[in-house]
Amino acid sequence: MSPPRVRHEGIKKTVIVNFADLCQSMNRRPEHVMRFLLLVLGTTGSLDSYKKLEVNGRFVPKNLEWIMKEYADNFVICKCCNSKNTSLLKDSGAVFIRCKRCKWDSYL
Numbered sequence: 001m002s003p004p005r006v007r008h009e010g011i012k013k014t015v016i017v018n019f020a021d022l023c024q025s026m027n028r029r030p031e032h033v034m035r036f037l038l039l040v041l042g043t044t045g046s047l048d049s050y051k052k053l054e055v056n057g058r059f060v061p062k063n064l065e066w067i068m069k070e071y072a073d074n075f076v077i078c079k080c081c082n083s084k085n086t087s088l089l090k091d092s093g094a095v096f097i098r099c100k101r102c103k104w105d106s107y108l
């Protein structure tokens with residue numbers, strides 16, 4: 001995964017310019033990734049019409065990169081074979097990662 005490209009707007013806003021690309025490379029919905037990221041940062045933010053993520057507060061790229069890795073560890077990478085080629089699925093309330101390579105289901 002490529003690192004987040006970050007732009008600071010003033011002292012109170014951090015924008016992840018390539019957020020849509022990062023989400024697409026993980027095959028995850030930007031809204032889901034955003035919820036996790038904002039929860040970990042303990043702040044608020046929003047997606048603009050180009051799916052750039054605007055985060056309230058000033059954060060350094062290294063920090064954001066680490067959180068994206070955490071997201072991938074939790075919601076993308078297969079617990080069985082470490083493949084990133086997975087889907088996040090929901091079945092009667094249970095959320096799990098289904099691996100397209102080894103077919104393993106990792107329940108969260």
Ligand SMILES: [Zn+2]
Nearest residue numbers: 078081099102
């Ligand atoms: Zn697997």
